[in-house]
Amino acid sequence: MHDTSNELNTEHQVRNQLRKKLRKQRVKRLITTFILLALIVFGLYVYTFYKENSRFPWARVKEQVSTVKEVEAKVYENVFSTTIDLSGFVEPIEIQKVILRAAGAVTDVFVKEGDQVQKGDVLIALDNTSQLYEVANLQAELERIKLTGSQRELELTELRLKSAMNRLDYTKAIANFDGVVAEVNVSVGDYFDAGSSAMTIIDRSRLKATVEIDEIDMQYVQLGQKAVLYFDSYSESSIEAEVSYIPMLGRYTNQGIGVMDVEITIANPPNSVAPGYTFEGAITSEGETKLILLPQSAVTTTRGTSTVTKKLADGSTVKVPVTVKYLGEGISQLLSGDLKVGDTVIIRRTDTSASAFAAIGGGTGGGPGMRAF
Known part of the structure; x- marks a missing residue:
């Protein structure tokens, strides 16, 4: 029994020594880990500081000295000759949004997209039955008043007849200039309200563009001056344009620059240059300065x-x-x-x-x- 007690004491001592050894190893690993982390953090700090300040944190800051x-x-x-760069897009010289001035059902559409029209051509007609009746009724009343009515009744009836004839004219849409039908948004049988847009007519015989010119360059720009434009759709050569309008007022941009919106015009443009196409170009002043x-x-x-x-x-x-x-x-x-x-x-x-x-x-x-x- 005495031997058994000695064995137990020896085993207990061995276990205690093993626990102490393991505890020391864990402490060493923790200390090593903390030291490595501290070195990494310090290294990152030194790198960032040097990158931002071009010096190490422990280096003395050099005082700046100013000298004239x-x-x-x-x-x-x-x-030199002055060249003013231009860019923008072209649009028709004239555009007519064909507006129906009366309400009613469409009885006739006389043109289609792509048709050439002349000034005064009738484009669209609305049902005008009620307007015709009103005009005929007032014409008959006017004839009666001429025989039996007073002068005042005659004047008022003539005004009513003129107003009724205007309403009859409103049942037709007329072309305001020679041009081509660019868009048709109406068909026979459609019902339109007064003020609705039914068609678009454009004049492509000339094209125009509004270009922004800096206030410094405006001294070199005058009416009739030539500009040279280049279109991606027309690779054969450049196209000549002319300064056709200079406004009386300039404007102030968001960048704090005074500019003029100058209009240039292209006469007889090629078919490959359509309204909406973009260009690059320049205006060059004549002579040398x-x-x-x-x-x-x-x-x-x-x-x-x-x-x-x-x-x-x-x-x-x-x-x-x-x-x-x-x-x-x-x-x-x-x-x-x-x-x-x-x-x-x-x-x-x-x-x-x-x-x-x-x-x-x-x-x-x-x-x-x-x-x-």
Whole structure:
């Protein structure tokens, strides 16, 4: 029995030692896992910080230093012809939505889609029985009044007869111009209410388009000026158009630009160019224009007065009052001022960087050279 008790104690000790060993192994694994996770998180943080700031988190932030740099530029002349790009779609010069002005059943449709019509042609007729009866009745009454009635009765009856004849005319739809039937939405036997559209007539002898032209370019556009248009449906050559209408009022776009909706017209367009087709094209102003140009960044405007800094032959500088017109893309046109082609103007620029010390004199390179604009 004593031996059995010793065996149990030994087994119990072995089990306790095994549990302690397993517990230590679990603690080591947990610590290792936490260390690995911490290293991964730290590595991601360092990578993200470096990517956003171009430096490590423990690196000292370099103070930025600002310095003013003077850059020289030349006043120069440019000779060019103005080309204004166009795009849009064409539509008929005239469109008539044939509206029925009376209500009733359709008794006749005299044309079909594609037919040519002349101004004044009758296109559609409605049942006019009641209108004919009204006109005939008033004509008979007018004859009686001429014999036995008063002058006032005569005048009123004549007005009633004129109104009735107008209502009789309303039972017919008439073409307003020479053209072609583009659409028919009515058949014999249909019932139409007054004001309904039953047919569309277009004049394809000329096509028109409304193009948007920037306010800067409008100085080069005038009535009768030629435009060249290109259609995907007409690959043989370009098509000539003409500026036919310039409105008195411009408009303001959502982008803050003033524009004009100018109308151009194509005379005798080819059959392959149909209303609704799109085009690209241009208006080119005749002759060449000489402009004296300088960088807009050389111009300083204070209280409505513009000046530039002009470099003299002896190296000194002087402020010169000027009048300029901005043309876009950083370039201005010289309108007036004591400047000529070849003069040097000074552009003052602020350079802010961590290495601005080099621009002040700490670097090995020379000063800025002349820029070509």
